[in-house]
Amino acid sequence: MADTTQAARILLLEDDTPLRERFAHIINGWPGGELVAACATLEEALAVLNRQPVDLLMTDLNLPDGHGIEAIRLLRRLYPDADAMVISVLADDETVLNAIEAGAVGYLLKDADSIELVEAIESLRAGHSPISSSIARILVRRMSAPAASQPGPELTPRETEILRGIAKGFTYTELAEWLNISRQTVPVHIKNIYRKLAANNRSEAVYEASKRGLIRL
Structure with a gap:
């Protein structure tokens, strides 16, 4: 951040x-x-x-x-x-x-x-x-259009929750409060999400996840 x-x-x-x-x-x-x-x-x-x-x-x-x-x-x-x-x-x-x-x-x-x-x-x-x-x-x-699920590393339930929060524009602190987890663990989850989705930032992550059918906004 x-x-x-x-x-x-x-x-x-x-x-x-x-x-x-x-x-x-x-x-x-x-x-x-x-x-x-x-x-x-x-x-x-x-x-x-x-x-x-x-x-x-x-x-x-x-x-x-x-x-x-x-x-x-x-x-x-x-x-x-x-x-x-x-x-x-x-x-x-x-x-x-x-x-x-x-x-x-x-x-x-x-x-x-x-x-x-x-x-x-x-x-x-x-x-x-x-x-x-x-x-x-x-x-x-674009994100609401039907999209076929594409192969790739699966996100954990926690990572999916964090990704939904990212899509809503939540900050690290807001994500931690929303999910009742430590703020220090949020960047770790986000780093894993970026790695699995081959993304460099939150916009890329949300876009890629929507293309793969991992989330729907």
């Missing part, structure tokens, strides 16, 4: 100048964050990621020299504990699912105002997965 006791180092990737400046202004006015760079191209953002650690990547998807998913994938490789949040006008099923599979744990549309944006960042840093309502409908529709 992200350390929320210090300012989050944020990398912003947005090619539209007015939007980039607006988002940068919002981040700079938020005491919980530190904007390390505001990039207009994928090349600039990849250079920043290779040069210094960040805690949060906020990225558009369609860029003049590539796709924001490339930045998300590099972030996941270099800084596994960091978070990625998409801010885009794109909301088709394939784009949303590809971004989540790459490692995005938040997905907002560009009509988000300053209050909603800060609340989304704070929610994400607290261990939740903030998404716009239209994006949530895409995920619910």
